[in-house]
Structures are given as structure tokens and as C-alpha cells.
Amino acid sequence: MTNAFVINGGKPLKGEITPQGAKNEALQVISAVLLTEEKVTISNIPDIKDVNKLIELLGDMGVIVERVNEHTYTFEAKDINQDFFLSEAFKSKGGGLRGSIMIVGPLLARFGKASIPKPGGDKIGRRRLDTHFLGFEKLGAQFNYNPENGFFNVDASNLQGTYILLDEASVTGTANVVMAAVLAKGTTTIYNAACEPYLQQLCKMLSRMGAKISGIGSNLLTIEGVERLGGTEHRLLPDMIEIGSFIGLAAMTGSEITIKDVQYKELGMIPDVFKRLGIKLELRGDDIFIPAQEHYEIETFIDGSIMTIADAPWPGFTPDLLSIVLVVAIQAKGSVLIHQKMFESRLFFVDKLLDMGAQIILCDPHRATVIGLDNQVKLRGISMTSPDIRAGVSLLIAALSAQGQSTIYNIEQIERGYQHIDTRLKALGADITRI
Structure with a gap:
């Protein structure tokens, strides 16, 4: 029997979390x-x-x-x-x-x-x-x-x-x-x-x-x-993928979270990409403070066309955070096109998000359009399996924001990349149990 997480979602979280080493x-x-x-x-x-x-x-x-x-x-x-x-x-x-x-x-x-x-x-x-x-x-x-x-x-x-x-x-x-x-x-x-x-x-x-x-x-x-x-x-530097994951988690669950010791100058455009989704965040010393917010609205391009977020080699946006951006966009106001250029099967986890009630159109193996629900409709908890490290954490974020109970199987995949993630989220008030 492999391990799984059982999550009762829909609760705002609060507190401080320190990212692990990269x-x-x-x-x-x-x-x-x-x-x-x-x-x-x-x-x-x-x-x-x-x-x-x-x-x-x-x-x-x-x-x-x-x-x-x-x-x-x-x-x-x-x-x-x-x-x-x-x-x-x-x-x-x-x-x-x-x-x-x-x-x-x-x-x-x-x-x-x-x-x-x-x-x-x-x-x-x-x-x-x-x-x-x-x-x-x-x-x-x-x-x-x-x-x-x-x-x-x-x-x-x-x-x-x-x-x-x-x-x-x-x-x-x-x-x-x-x-x-x-x-x-x-x-x-x-x-x-x-x-x-x-x-x-x-x-x-x-x-x-x-x-x-x-x-x-x-x-x-x-x-x-x-x-x-x-x-x-x-x-080692703090893990920028964890930092991005926690920014997304705060926004999607409407939580007030402080991410400690982030080495902000090494984060490149990561904070800006989350700001483009409408997420408020402020730098306090070397901590990122994310206030609880009920709504966040995706910016459009200057000519009014739909925002596109794509990965690129550094200093472009890291592909490891695209799955997180995709999930966070589900509850934003507005629409965004996620373009995963580097890997061809990283978007296939969207079928699980669709089962939860997300509005996503998978255009092809590299592109997905997310139509934000603006918190008008909550996601619903389901049972699902994690396909890779980053999708696993994206599903975890979705489950924490959903109403009802979710079970995520194959959490070994998540734990290849995130240390003691359940105990650290519990400290923020998450209802998450390992079985």
C-alpha cells in the first residue's frame, strides 16, 4: 500500500513557512x-x-x-x-x-x-x-x-x-x-x-x-x-519552486502567509508573474508577505488581449512553476493561456482539475487556457493520483482550496521534491493527514 494524503479543504491558512534548500x-x-x-x-x-x-x-x-x-x-x-x-x-x-x-x-x-x-x-x-x-x-x-x-x-x-x-x-x-x-x-x-x-x-x-x-x-x-x-x-539557496508554490497556495486558499528568508534578488521574475495573476505580495526584509485576499484579477496585455504565461530558460519563467500558475489561475478573475514549451506531458494533470470543477481547455500537449472562476464556484474534493513532483503540489494546492475531502495517491512523487510538506502545511492550519 502506498502512502496518500487525505485533505479536507476550503479553510484559510495562516502563519509563517520557511522554504527548504533548493x-x-x-x-x-x-x-x-x-x-x-x-x-x-x-x-x-x-x-x-x-x-x-x-x-x-x-x-x-x-x-x-x-x-x-x-x-x-x-x-x-x-x-x-x-x-x-x-x-x-x-x-x-x-x-x-x-x-x-x-x-x-x-x-x-x-x-x-x-x-x-x-x-x-x-x-x-x-x-x-x-x-x-x-x-x-x-x-x-x-x-x-x-x-x-x-x-x-x-x-x-x-x-x-x-x-x-x-x-x-x-x-x-x-x-x-x-x-x-x-x-x-x-x-x-x-x-x-x-x-x-x-x-x-x-x-x-x-x-x-x-x-x-x-x-x-x-x-x-x-x-x-x-x-x-x-x-x-x-x-544552498532557498528553493524558488517552493516559494512560488507557497505564493500560489496563499492566493488560492485566501490565506495570509509569510514566506521567510526567500533571497528575493535570486527569484528573478517569479514574484512578477504571480503579481500578473493579481496576487498581492510585499517584501518585508527578506520575507514575502501575502495578505489574505478574496479576489485576484488576471491582468490583460496592454491591448486588452488575453494574458499568456510561458516558460523560458532563465532569466525567463521556470517551467517548474507553470503547473502552479495554472492551478492558481482557476480561482482568479479573468483568463490566461498557459504555454508549457519545454516538456510535452506536464499539462496532462488538468483532467483531475476538470473533475474538481475547474474551467480549463487543454488546447494541445503544450497549451491550456484557464477560465477563472473568481471564487464564485468552489472546487470539489476528489480522489486523484500525482503524476510528477510539480503537478503533485499543484493538485495539493487545489485540494486545500476545494470544498470537501480529497485524497491524493502516489505522494512519493511529491516527496521527491518537498520535505515534510504535510507537517509544514499543518503548522499553517491545513487539515491534511497521511494514510
């Missing part, structure tokens, strides 16, 4: 500890499955991992067991975790070879890994796929800096290539690099370890290879 940053910076034999301390690590699995994987490889407190770990990658990468244990663990691809760049850079099982993870359309592999190949790595054991074997004994134009501005792809390039011989230039705050954080951490990286925050990175890297301390 999941997507964690997967990158924790992988980066493999670049040095010295001790690296990382704090504000979220306690979630995907991150814990990666930490466990590092331990299995021979990294000395110590948990200093709930959210701080030290890592010392002195002796790495190279044979582990061809083991069944690595295949089952590495194969089930998308983040495991992130260890390839550092391993290639430091040891000149790696093996990696074909990866798995979220079902949100085809997430290609070509960007990673093409980047490594340009640096001089040789790949051989072994269909019998399902592993890629990589030889990178002679990585050389080069000019790389990435075929897409993939965050993990950029991070992986950066980690491989910091120890390569000569200068590497990466154009069309992703420039998300997570990636800026990784580059700043590598710089403190002794890497020479310029262009941080832009889409053109220049990396001068160095001989070796040393230890450092690093603190």
Missing part, C-alpha cells in the same frame, strides 16, 4: 564534492528522497559523509572505489535517480573515466541527456554504450579545453560540462550556457575551491582549467 542546486553542488579530496561542508540541504539518495550513493562510492546537523553535511572524497561503478548496486541506485548523471562530469575530470547506467526519473516527456554527452565529447571524452549491461563507459584520460556551443541551455547539462572543464587542460568556452541561480551558485562554489570561471550569471562561461581543487563551505 533541490536542483543540491544535486549539482553535492556532486561537485567529487572534484577534490579535501573536505567540503554544505548547509541548508533539503531532507528529500532525491537528495538523500544521491548522498547515499556518494557514501557507497567511498566518500566519507558526516551529518553535522539536520541540514548540514561534510563530504570528503579521498578514496573513491572505481569498481563500484560497474556494480549492480550502482546500476539499481544510479539508474533510479536522475541526479546520478551529475556525478559523471566530476568523475571524468578527476579520474579520467566513468561508467553510468542509462538514467530514469520523472515522467514529464523526453528529457534528453545528449547535451551532457555531447559536451563531454567536445572536451575529448570517448563514449561506448554496452547494450548487454546497459552502461555507458566513458574514457576521459585527456580532457582538453575547447569552444562548446550547447545545443540547449540545459541546467544540468551546463553544470556537468562546467565540472568536467574546471580540471581540463586549457580554456573552455561554453556558449548558450544555462544561467539559473543554481548554476551561478555552483560556479561560485567551484571558484572558492580554486576554479577559474568568468561570465557567471551570463550565458557565456569561460573556464581556465586548473591542476586541482580544494575544500570549501557552501550554503
